[in-house]
Amino acid sequence: MTSAPHFPPLFEGLGLTGAADPFAKAQLQATMGCDAGLVVYNIAADQMRAAIVFAPEVPLEAAMPVMICCAIGFQNALGALAPPEVGVHLDWTGGIYVNGASCGRMQVAASTDDPSAEPDWLVVGLELPLLPIDPNTPGNTPNQTCLFEEGCVDIPPEDLLSAWVRHTLVWINRMEDAGMKPLNEEWRGLAKNLGEEVSFSLAGNTHSGLFVGVDEHFGMLLRDGDDTRLIPLSTLLQGDT
Known part of the structure; x- marks a missing residue:
C-alpha cells in the first residue's frame, strides 16, 4: 500500500495486514462498543477488503437499506475512477458485477436478527478482487473477473476505498434527507x-x-x-447474531 486512505469527518480507519478479515474485525470492534464510522480495511496485492460500522437508530428492517447505500456508493466510486466503458451492476444478494462478470460482494451483519428490534450496530463489508484467481490461466473462469482484467489496473485501491466511503456517506445523507425514493431510483438502474x-x-x-x-x-x-x-433484506445477514 503506497498511502493511507482518507475518510470524511466522523469516519476513522483501522488498517489490518496479513490474513486478518476486516468484516469479522469490524463486528468485534462494534461488539466492544466502538464508535460508528469505523472503517476497517485490509488492502493486499490481490484483493481489497473493508467494512464500515454503523449505529442505526431505527429497527433492523428499516436500517437494512444502509447496505444498499454502500452498494450504490461502491458503484458510484468505481464509476468515477474507472474507464468509461466499465459497467458495474449490483445483485440483490450482495454480489458485485463488473462488465457482466462476478467481481466481489457486499456483506452485512448486525447485533440482532429481529426485524423489529433496534440493532446496537450494523456492519457492511466489501470484498473486491484486484488480481485474477490464477494469473497463469486467464479465461478459465469467464463468469468471474477482477479489476485488473477490466482495465482498472491504474486505480490505487486506497483511492477506491476512500471514494467508496465518501459516496456511501452521500447516499446515506440523501436517504435521511429525502427518504427512499432517490435511493430506489438509483438502485433500479443498477440492479442485476x-x-x-x-x-x-x-x-x-x-x-x-x-x-x-x-x-x-x-x-x-x-x-x-x-x-x-x-x-x-435482513435475510442477507451473515453470522451469528
Missing part, C-alpha cells in the same frame, strides 16, 4: 436481473421466481405464478 427470472439460495433455502421489485425497505418481491413473496 430486475424483471427477470432468478433462482438463488439463502440460509439453506432456495428462492425462485420473477424478480419484480422491492418493498419500502428493499426486501425482494418475488413472483411465482399468482403468488408474490417478500424476502426481507
Whole structure:
C-alpha cells in the first residue's frame, strides 16, 4: 500500500495486514462498543477488503437499506475512477458485477436478527478482487473477473476505498434527507436481473421466481405464478447474531 486512505469527518480507519478479515474485525470492534464510522480495511496485492460500522437508530428492517447505500456508493466510486466503458451492476444478494462478470460482494451483519428490534450496530463489508484467481490461466473462469482484467489496473485501491466511503456517506445523507425514493431510483438502474427470472439460495433455502421489485425497505418481491413473496433484506445477514 503506497498511502493511507482518507475518510470524511466522523469516519476513522483501522488498517489490518496479513490474513486478518476486516468484516469479522469490524463486528468485534462494534461488539466492544466502538464508535460508528469505523472503517476497517485490509488492502493486499490481490484483493481489497473493508467494512464500515454503523449505529442505526431505527429497527433492523428499516436500517437494512444502509447496505444498499454502500452498494450504490461502491458503484458510484468505481464509476468515477474507472474507464468509461466499465459497467458495474449490483445483485440483490450482495454480489458485485463488473462488465457482466462476478467481481466481489457486499456483506452485512448486525447485533440482532429481529426485524423489529433496534440493532446496537450494523456492519457492511466489501470484498473486491484486484488480481485474477490464477494469473497463469486467464479465461478459465469467464463468469468471474477482477479489476485488473477490466482495465482498472491504474486505480490505487486506497483511492477506491476512500471514494467508496465518501459516496456511501452521500447516499446515506440523501436517504435521511429525502427518504427512499432517490435511493430506489438509483438502485433500479443498477440492479442485476430486475424483471427477470432468478433462482438463488439463502440460509439453506432456495428462492425462485420473477424478480419484480422491492418493498419500502428493499426486501425482494418475488413472483411465482399468482403468488408474490417478500424476502426481507435482513435475510442477507451473515453470522451469528
